[in-house]
Amino acid sequence: GDFTVGAYLARRLEQAGLKHYFMVPGDYNLVLLDELLLNKNLEQIGCCNELNAAYAAEGYARANGCGAVVTTFNVGAFSALNGVAGAYAESLPVIFVCSGPNTNDPDANHLLHHTIGTHDFAYQYEMFRNVTCAAVRVLHPDNAPYLIDHAIGTALRESKPAYIEIACNLSDAPCLLPAPFETLAFQRLSNVPALTAAVEQAGGLLAKADRPLLLAGVHLRSFGAIDAFRELAEALGCAVAVMPNAKGFFPEDHPQYIGVYWGGISSPGCEPIVDWADLVLAAGPMFTDYTTVGWTAMLARERLIDAQPGHVRLPDAQFANVTLPDLLTGLAARVPGNPATLDQYRRQSEKITVRPEPAAVDGTALTRLELWRQIEAELDGRTTLLVETGDSWLNGIYTQLPGGARFEIEMQWGSIGWAVPAAFGYRMGLEPDRRLIAVIGDGSFQLTAQEVANMIRHDQELLIFLVNNRGYVVESEIHDGPYNYIKNWDYAGLIAPWNAEDGNGLGLTATTARELADAVAQARGHTGGPVLIECRIQHDDCSRELLKFGTRVAHANARPPQQG
Numbered sequence: 001g002d003f004t005v006g007a008y009l010a011r012r013l014e015q016a017g018l019k020h021y022f023m024v025p026g027d028y029n030l031v032l033l034d035e036l037l038l039n040k041n042l043e044q045i046g047c048c049n050e051l052n053a054a055y056a057a058e059g060y061a062r063a064n065g066c067g068a069v070v071t072t073f074n075v076g077a078f079s080a081l082n083g084v085a086g087a088y089a090e091s092l093p094v095i096f097v098c099s100g101p102n103t104n105d106p107d108a109n110h111l112l113h114h115t116i117g118t119h120d121f122a123y124q125y126e127m128f129r130n131v132t133c134a135a136v137r138v139l140h141p142d143n144a145p146y147l148i149d150h151a152i153g154t155a156l157r158e159s160k161p162a163y164i165e166i167a168c169n170l171s172d173a174p175c176l177l178p179a180p181f182e183t184l185a186f187q188r189l190s191n192v193p194a195l196t197a198a199v200e201q202a203g204g205l206l207a208k209a210d211r212p213l214l215l216a217g218v219h220l221r222s223f224g225a226i227d228a229f230r231e232l233a234e235a236l237g238c239a240v241a242v243m244p245n246a247k248g249f250f251p252e253d254h255p256q257y258i259g260v261y262w263g264g265i266s267s268p269g270c271e272p273i274v275d276w277a278d279l280v281l282a283a284g285p286m287f288t289d290y291t292t293v294g295w296t297a298m299l300a301r302e303r304l305i306d307a308q309p310g311h312v313r314l315p316d317a318q319f320a321n322v323t324l325p326d327l328l329t330g331l332a333a334r335v336p337g338n339p340a341t342l343d344q345y346r347r348q349s350e351k352i353t354v355r356p357e358p359a360a361v362d363g364t365a366l367t368r369l370e371l372w373r374q375i376e377a378e379l380d381g382r383t384t385l386l387v388e389t390g391d392s393w394l395n396g397i398y399t400q401l402p403g404g405a406r407f408e409i410e411m412q413w414g415s416i417g418w419a420v421p422a423a424f425g426y427r428m429g430l431e432p433d434r435r436l437i438a439v440i441g442d443g444s445f446q447l448t449a450q451e452v453a454n455m456i457r458h459d460q461e462l463l464i465f466l467v468n469n470r471g472y473v474v475e476s477e478i479h480d481g482p483y484n485y486i487k488n489w490d491y492a493g494l495i496a497p498w499n500a501e502d503g504n505g506l507g508l509t510a511t512t513a514r515e516l517a518d519a520v521a522q523a524r525g526h527t528g529g530p531v532l533i534e535c536r537i538q539h540d541d542c543s544r545e546l547l548k549f550g551t552r553v554a555h556a557n558a559r560p561p562q563q564g
């Protein structure tokens with residue numbers, strides 16, 4: 001039968017690999033939601049609000065490759081804006097779809113609800129253009145195929161979010177059948193001469209280097225270069241470190257792995273080796289105030305090959321239109337082995353990472369160290385550890401991942417409240433036989449907690465460690481004040497009201513090592529719903545790395561304005 005604009009969109013989302021999309025209904029988008037429901041290969045997932053729906057789509061994209069969120073005009077869209085911008089920051093292809101005003105209204109000079117009450121309806125599109133790689137407004141059905149294809153194709157190629165606004169009276173308008181999906185040109189291609197020259201020159205530098213070292217960066221996953229990176233690592237045989245937001249992109253049980261490079265708060269024994277290397281190839285890094293610990297861990301350009309998703313910068317040359325996987329694969333085929341940095345790491349005594357002695361699992365008050373010792377023990381090769389912004393970042397980053405385990409962190413955007421909805425979306429897109437453990441602070445939890453109810457609605461099995469340290473500890477360690485302290489909740493007690501008449505969530509509390517061990521054991525046996533373990537620790541019981549990180553970030557923030 002006839003294709004409609006809504007059916008066209010649904011087919012393209014399905015072809016982009018989605019099995020679910022997240023939404024909150026509104027009068028503008030109800031007909032579009034009906035059209036999307038007609039596609040039986042896509043499941044419509046409601047969220048409590050549009051911010052959570054956008055975070056869920058971002059989390060889904062981490063597990064599934066691409067995500068989508070549908071909202072109503074303005075009031076829905078502007079809540080979702082934070083999550084869409086976050087997807088941009090995290091380089092994740094989230095398709096943001098919003099139903100807009102009826103096409104008759106502009107010419108009729110109408111004022112509309114859910115707007116700021118002016119005659120201009122383009123401002124939402126203008127705002128989203130700044131945080132998407134492509135933004136389109138479908139104001140006539142004839143343009144729907146090209147505009148939808150442009151938005152989705154660009155999002156997949158750039159690994160960034162895209163914006164699609166569809167006038168509400170076009171959702172069920174007749175539309176052409178979609179052309180084959182390949183016509184969206186979402187593949188990333190290298191320019192061959194540029195690639196040849198880049199491999200030649202970077203390969204030459206690596207071959208000449210006495211102490212080469214590889215550093216994994218955050219873009220490896222978004223730009224499909226994890227395998228190519230490992231190929232190059234094994235060809236070089238050198239030491240391999242990861243930046244904090246690339247944790248898990250190189251196996252931590254790999255013999256060449258030397259830990260997280262994060263300047264003065266690197267894994268034990270790692271920083272001296274990175275400093276000793278005479279050439280570092282950083283694959284997909286983002287050198288920011290956080291990843292360089294307030295600019296104290298910058299790598300000198302004369303010993304850095306900086307391979308970005310679309311170009312590579314050598315100490316004295318730059319090549320555009322070279323994709324990350326092509327460059328790394330090309331180098332793997334060309335470079336001679338050189339284990340100097342790995343040999344040196346193995347000589348170092350520091351390498352023996354000091355593992356906290358297993359505390360007596362007894363009635364002693366629960367501490368951060370014991371909490372994370374038990375979390376680390378709970379990880380296996382099928383588990384993803386997802387950490388919320390807060391001290392959970394630092395504690396998670398230094399947690400040892402078993403082979404096959406994955407790690408999710410939103411370090412570039414760092415928007416607290418992301419973790420609950422992102423875990424909901426991630427679990428929705430995750431293979432059923434894998435496990436999900438999320439570690440979330442009490443402060444962050446309070447922003448978006450209600451999405452746990454949808455975890456219960458969908459019988460999602462996942463484990464949340466809710467770290468109740470009575471407030472915003474990261475902020476306290478950066479710069480304390482009364483604003484860092486919040487109203488306490490009965491976090492474990494929240495699950496029962498969310499269960500209501502039919503839920504199967506489980507809320508537990510742990511104030512001692514023994515209670516935590518018992519709760520974890522009970523969680524292991526719980527099926528058919530999420531488990532939240534409220535772990536109560538002291539406010540100042542934070543990681544030593546946070547103390548260092550906090551003071552350096554505060555220092556960077558406090559730089560006086562340049563005297564003009």
Ligand SMILES: C/C(NCc1cnc(C)nc1N)=C(/S)[C@H](O)COP(=O)(O)OP(=O)(O)O
Binds near residue numbers: 390
């Ligand atoms: C308030 C804020 N950051 C500022 C902030 C404020 N608002 C948004 C949306 N995102 C942000 N990062 C942060 S990191 C809190 O310490 C988080 O507290 P909590 O979740 O309880 O974790 P810790 O106690 O481990 O820090």
